[in-house]
Amino acid sequence: MRDERLFALFEPIDSLPGIGPKLRPVFERLVDGETVWDVLLHLPEKWLDRRVKASFEELVSGEVATVQGEVHSYKAPYSDRAPHRIQLFDGTGFLTLTFFRADPRWLQGQFPIGKERIVSGVVGEFQGERQMSHPDYIIDPAKPERPPAVEPIYGLTAGLSNKRFHNAAVAALDHVPDDLPEWLRSDLLAERCWPSFKTALIGLHAPDIYDEARFAKCRERLAYDEALARETVFAFARLSRSQKDAPPLRSDSQPLNEVAKCLPYKMTSAQIRAVKEISEDLEQPHPMRRMLQGDVGAGKTLVAILAAVKAVNAGYQAAFMAPTEVLARQQFDSVASLLEPLGYQVAALTGRDKGASREGTLIGLADGSIQIVAGTQALFQQGVHFRKLGLIIVDEQHRFGVMDRMRLASKATAPHMLVMSATPIPRTLAQAVHGDLDISILDEKPEGRQPIETRIISDTRIDEVIDAVGRASARNERVFWVCPRVDADDDDSSAIQRSRMLQEQLNVPVGLVHGRMRGEDKDLALEQFRTGQTRILVATTVIEVGVDVPDATIIVIERAEGFGLAQLHQLRGRVGRGQKKSYCILLYRPPLGDLAKERLETLRRTEDGFEIAEADFRLRGPGDLLGVRQSGAVDYRVVDLAAHADLIPVARTDARYAIEGDPGLTGERGKALSLLRELLSPLVRERQ
Known part of the structure; x- marks a missing residue:
């Protein structure tokens, strides 16, 4: 049950003033959610300084500025394509305001000659003159109304203005409880000079002063909250796995050495290291969850084959799952060509297999005579039964949803799982993307690989x-x-x-x-x-x-x-x-x-995939980091991986110690972390 203190944040979007049946779907589309909290998670992209400048001399072309001056002159356009031109004077110089296709009566009403006006907008330059085209704000200084000192600017969608969204965000701030406990460590708050949770939200959506350093601190605080929520989920997943019983797949090294002797090339030190890490995991009495990440041609398939050999020699079956029939058949060819001469029984199972061929494979899997199978989603369909499945190897894991992997895992009791990815990720970000997995990286290529x-x-x-x-x-x-x-x-x-x-x-x-x-x-x-x-x-x-x-x-x-x-x-x-x-x-x-x-x-x-990944990340940002958007991988709402990557390891260590020390989250900080998980962990899909 959700903590009642959070009820107001999870009210529907149309509970906010000014959002009716027509605007509700527009808001929901923009914020990718349905609640007040989703509105607050849609943070400003930048902030405009709308404070009135002392004089026109301070204006810089290309920047937004707010100034006050006396209306000096008005010139009507000389053609339909020319603008109306109004000159303001402030004692130091002139600023020309331009309006295209405007109603002259409205303009003369807004800008009476000799009257003071405050205008705010983007400053430009034309033929050596400072000018401002169609100001965002036109205000009579004799009246109390003023432009906002700071205006948050949001990413928008068709049918929604910045002012309307900002009004909704400010209204949403009233839904944030004042009595939420602090879930961050006091020493970390002091060290980083971070504000409280609610103060950070106010500092971004409704700042009272323009302070870029303050904006960064508020965003950083909320980014750490999200990272901590995510890492808390991962810490629980690891703790849960450590408490599950899995078959320890123990066998001596002789079968692996026999396979290695058959290779036409020498294994790289990275492959040897990965095989050792995987072997140690497989021998543990709890389920392995490891990612094998390697560049194109780094030899991931061989490492996976050796893991399968270890499982088979421990008395269990191994299953390779690929996202397409082509890849599954290719995988079968690789495994069979290497292992069948050594006496291993290997089969393929895809949607293409029908009739007697399929039936024979199903019987072999059920009675254990087939030791290793390569297939597609057909592996987890009804009617497929394994006698003793101990290891699942998922190739191109980002092409499978969480439920696909879970369905195959359901064919056994707590099987070990190795997932593989050929998409290098910058080393500094690998754990941010795959925080629930142990990672083995193949950063070398076998000898003889042609450049x-x-x-x-x-x-x-x-x-x-x-x-x-x-x-x-x-x-x-x-x-x-x-x-x-x-x-x-x-x-x-x-x-x-x-x-x-x-x-x-x-x-x-x-x-x-x-x-x-x-x-x-x-x-x-x-x-x-x-x-x-x-x-x-x-x-x-x-x-x-x-x-x-x-x-x-x-x-x-x-x-x-x-x-x-x-x-x-x-x-x-x-x-x-x-x-x-x-x-x-x-x-x-x-x-x-x-x-x-x-x-x-x-x-x-x-040709170094990791160097290329670093360059891609630097040039294009995290959105294209993986080539395709991975399930549960780059789903941060607040964290900007380019700016906040250093927060991830801090949050991971923080979460691990917090969960190990209070696995039931019954202590004072544990209860506060439970609130944080309710707020931000729905954005994370726990991968078991």
């Missing part, structure tokens, strides 16, 4: 690129050609148009795969490309992750300037998987802006 030469080319030279693609195809090499969109009649850079053009110009079979195709059609197109029936595959970003074609030596990415760095890096990883020299061609449409140029140059300069 990929990346070239940045204007699409005005596309004919040269097409000729190079034709020569590669003639050498029996495979070529990916990535387009930013599926179809657009007026744009050759769409996948359907480009595939037709390449087929006509090169006179070779060209495959096509995009997100609108049925699953079986996509699988067929990829299979034909892999086997060489088509040597050129035109695709959208559906081939971004996991598609493994060793004969692919060239990937062309059209309109590369429009993609995120992380996504470009993932796409580039589709080549360079064989023994031949590989190339990534980034085609851009000129002119190329400075930011886009810097991003593409970063990709050309390095």
Whole structure:
């Protein structure tokens, strides 16, 4: 039950004055919620200083300013396109106010010659004159009304003005209780000079003075509240797992050594370290929840295979789950080719399996004769039963929802779980995104991996690129050609148009795969490309992750300037998987802006996914950090990862000690933390 002190915050949005049936859905769409508290969580993006300046001499072009002066003159427009011009004088100089298509009677009523007026708006300059076009405020100083000294400015949506939203936010502040206990440690409050919770909300939504340092402190305080709420949820998840019984998967190292001896290359030290960390987790009597994070080509699949081998030799089954049939079949091929010669029983289970084949796999899983299975969501469907499932390995985990993983986990009693991601995240932020998981990072690539030469080319030279693609195809090499969109009649850079053009110009079979195709059609197109029936595959970003074609030596990415760095890096990883020299061609449409140029140059300069992730984060911010929005990953409402990353480890340590010391949250601070969780933990989906 929710604490009654919070009832007012969770009242519906239309309980605020001025929000009726028409405005309610507009507010709900903007704040992505339905309550008064959601309004308060929609924080201002900036604040405008509306204090009256001493003179016109202080005005700076491009800035918002508030000034007072005497109406000196009024000039009517000389044409319909020209503005009305009103000059104010304050003893130090003139300011021209411009109004386009205004009612002259209204203007003369607002600006009588010889009268003082206060105006506030953006200052500009035209032909050497200071001017202000359509001021936000026009006020008679003889009256008590004044512009707000500080005006919060919010992100808005159609049908909602800044003034209306600000009025709602100020009204929402009255719903914040005055008697909420302090859930932060007193030493941390003093050290960081943070205000109280309610004072921080007031300081952002209804500040009485313009103080940028104060705004930052208020935002920082609320960001820490959110980080602490999230980390408290994670701390409980860890505590809960530590209290669950799971089968300790103990076996000696001999089976792992046998697999390693069969490899055509030497394992990296990062792989060896990850295998050791995972093995230690698997031997514990509580469920492992570990993420294996590695760059493209870092060898995550091998580490996962060795984890599966350990589980099997401890007497349990292991299941690989991939988001698509193509990836699941690919995974099956990798596992089977390595382990079946050593006597392991491996199977695949996807939606494609029907009849006797499917029935045989289901029987093998149920009686335990199949030790390792690779599949899609078909693994957690009704009718699929495991004899002794001990380890679940989830590939490209961000493509699965929380419930998908839970459904597969329900096929066993407290199974161990390893999740894998090929999307590097800046090291400083990995725990912020995956705070409930232990993390193993593969930051090396196996020896012999071919470097990929990346070239940045204007699409005005596309004919040269097409000729190079034709020569590669003639050498029996495979070529990916990535387009930013599926179809657009007026744009050759769409996948359907480009595939037709390449087929006509090169006179070779060209495959096509995009997100609108049925699953079986996509699988067929990829299979034909892999086997060489088509040597050129035109695709959208559906081939971004996991598609493994060793004969692919060239990937062309059209309109590369429009993609995120992380996504470009993932796409580039589709080549360079064989023994031949590989190339990534980034085609851009000129002119190329400075930011886009810097991003593409970063990709050309390095293949280090973690360095690229850091650059992507610095240049584009956290919104595109993961290429795709991950379930429960970047769902902060207050925390700005670029500004507040240093708060995450502090909150994690704080939460861990608080929960370990008071797991029932029955103490004074524990009860306060319970309130914080009620306020902010609904934004976090607990991942067991």
